[in-house]
Amino acid sequence: EDTLNVPVKIPIMYLPMHVGIFGSTGSGKSNLMMVLIKSIIDTNLDAIRKPNADKPRLSAFCIDPHDEFAKGVDKYGIQSIVNDMSSTTRSDVIGDFYYLTTHKSATTRDIRAYTREIRILYSEIQPRDLYSIREYTSEMSSFIDAQYHAAGENWIESILSMDEDAVSGSVTLGTLRAVKRRLSFLERSPIFIDSGTSILDEIFYAMETGRILVVNTSLMSDTEQFLLTTVVTRTLSDMRRALKSSGNLGDFDTQGQKRLPHSFFNRVKQKARTFYGKDGVADSSEVRDPRKLPVIQVTVEEAPSILNPVLMRGQSVFKDISRQGRKFNIGLLVVSQQVSVLDNVILSQMNTEINLRLGNEREIKACIENASVNITGFENEFRVMSRGEAIVTASYRELPLPARIPLFDTVYEKDRHRYKDNKTKKEEEHIL
Ligand SMILES: Nc1ncnc2c1ncn2[C@@H]1O[C@H](COP(=O)(O)OP(=O)(O)OP(=O)(O)O)[C@@H](O)[C@H]1O
Ligand SMILES: [Mg+2]
Incomplete structure (x- = not known):
């Protein structure tokens, strides 16, 4: 069959209405993630090189459970792009770091220069973060809530050190x-x-300034990975929620103190003012609309473990984001091998699906039912799909799009000249 060489794009404005990537093992999810990270870098590069065009910037917190994205799977990875960049481009687009990992010493030398170790303080964890990743009995949650009420952000230490007698x-x-x-x-x-x-703090600054973070979770337990994703997502959304309910930066201060752990908020509030103030950093400065800030995309990997109906019954951070994320410009990127086990609240809020090859008839059926456009009768198309082939469905497109995801190495080789330096800038501007 003939194929057309037409790029398929997801409009930035739809990212906060959430994206799903579904496919069985080996269907090409990781390659697709790398292609998406590259598009985010390209989008930001474009925004930086044409500062007057007022182009939006994008941020992404990308969980990488097999530590593949930075090094790559075949020849190239995200680090190849970073290596290609001139130092100015690199500091504009990548900043000081883009790779987060458990232990820096276990990282190869070129990546290590852009690495930070993941460390989160107990005081930055709230009870609802735990309720979002695991079910708690009502006795346990009442006890935790009472401790949180009494000890505030020291609640975890206070429980762990509590004398049983x-x-x-x-x-x-x-x-x-x-x-x-x-x-x-x-x-x-x-x-x-x-x-x-x-x-x-650094994660918050990165996400408010249009950066990508590749988060190597290969050495973490599932619980650690899910708690990390939850704390980061909830912190980013609480900051923007505080902003959304404020008229000026003085209000923002009050709102932030109310919603976030104090030690965290007090560390970041000065810098937050530089992102959130419309005209300066004084109390009287009006605040920006969160929808004018970078779109933040958070990946939720191995999604069924935290986006299942049982956890969605409680106070799930992800349920909140899936319903309200668009108001704050925060989107979920749900990556899963299964659709059938995900909660309906999450699925019904999703507006774009990239459906890759699926494992079995049950998943094919669930994918068809969940799609944002009607693809009834597509069972056979799903059955014959090979690696890297996808059916893209989106609420803002009338028809489903069959698509072939390119290999990361191919698109990287085609585009790598872009990263080199600013010399190409003039030529690009002439074309326009
Ligand atoms: N778009 C593509 N075109 C051709 N081959 C592809 C494509 N995407 C992936 N592949 C090949 O398929 C293999 C598996 O891809 P990938 O690792 O992306 O799958 P996955 O869905 O992430 O698998 P897992 O669930 O095991 O993590 C890769 O080694 C790659 O060479
Ligand atoms: Mg993978």
């Missing part, structure tokens, strides 16, 4: 022990720490 009142020893057991992974985790320097 001292339990009294409505808390049974069983509840205390159960909660301690649930929290014990924090004590073993290298990324969640009770004191020291957190990376959350």
